[in-house]
Amino acid sequence: MGEEVKVSDALIGVGQGSEAVVAIPCSSIQIDISLPLDRMKPRIVNLCKDLFAKWSSVDESCFTIETVSGGITNLLLKVSIRENSGNINLLTVRLYGPDTDLVIDRKRELQALPHLSAAGFGAKLLGIFGNGMVQSFLDARTLSPSDMSITEIASEIARQLHKFHKVAVPGSTEPQLWNDLFRFLDKASVAAAALKFDDSGKQAxxxxxxxxxxxxxxxxxxxxxxxxxxxxxxxHNDLLSGNLMINDKEGRLYFIDFEYGSYSYRGYDIANHFNEYAGFDCDFSLYPDKEAQYDFFRSYLQPQKPHKVPDHDLEALFVETNTFRLASHIYWALWAIIQAKVSSIDFDYLSYFFLRYNEYKKQREACFSIAQDYLSRLK
Known part of the structure; x- marks a missing residue:
């Protein structure tokens, strides 16, 4: 049977930040993310039985497993467990892609998860295993890139992001963006030296x-x-459509998947989200125009009174966001080089690098000019 690990959990609103220690079941089991679902099922069943004693005697036929989404680093599975009483339990199993520790600080992620969950974000952490985690199931659908630009949804994302940015996570509050970028650059350089393609054109x-x-x-x-x-x-640092879910019936929006979460700049988080309007196809013509950005900023800066936001606050956030827009392109461009070396997922990471870095070069002059003009007027 799996062991337990202690996870520090800030009880938001209870005892003014007092901390409790929550025991989370832990298993050493690892599951090969490349296996087809039928071969993966007995391993997932074994994992659930190892983590949760109450299901140790439930027959394998009572477990149903289906893919929720197949990202380009993780695999998300929905697990249904029918107990002898007839009750149906739903879980989400997240399988990490191979070598994702090269780009993701799992210790940082696990430290943040309980605090974000206590503040109402994401699914509840139920268990940890060798290459993934088990969480509660969210009855919601994943957004598409086009959903994010719908006015009502964009406003709700902005309001939720305002709340998300208020969560205090223990540890250093130094921004990690530049440390991560230089670390990615070093790892990408090493990956590039070791990576060889059979296709001579791709190698060139x-x-x-x-x-x-x-x-x-x-x-x-x-x-x-x-x-x-x-x-x-x-x-959040990765607020793409796949990490946003909505329950259409209740109109409730969820942020999920905090593995890239860290202390960073608010403008970077917003800019990274705006870049994701383009989707994995990188159609950056879908990047929100200034009017759409200002609508988002109003809901973000003053969720209760969006039309009361002063013009100078809107301009400042516009400049901030559209300067950090460039950092987002470099971040994911370098990330793609590392993934090209280590990932077994069928995705053209090399092309993705060039799509992101070329967009950086395309936008660089305009974004630098916006920032420099704004700063000159502040003097």
């Missing part, structure tokens, strides 16, 4: 990646954004 493209140029661009961007004095918050 890979060898053309300008790592020294990227390092210089990161440094310039870091220096420019430092002048903006952007507020630091605990950020």
């Amino acid at each position: 493209r890979y060898e053309s990646i300008p790592f020294q140029e990227i390092r210089a661009e990161i440094s310039k961007l870091k220096d420019l954004t430092a002048l903006l004095n952007a507020p630091v918050v605990f950020a």
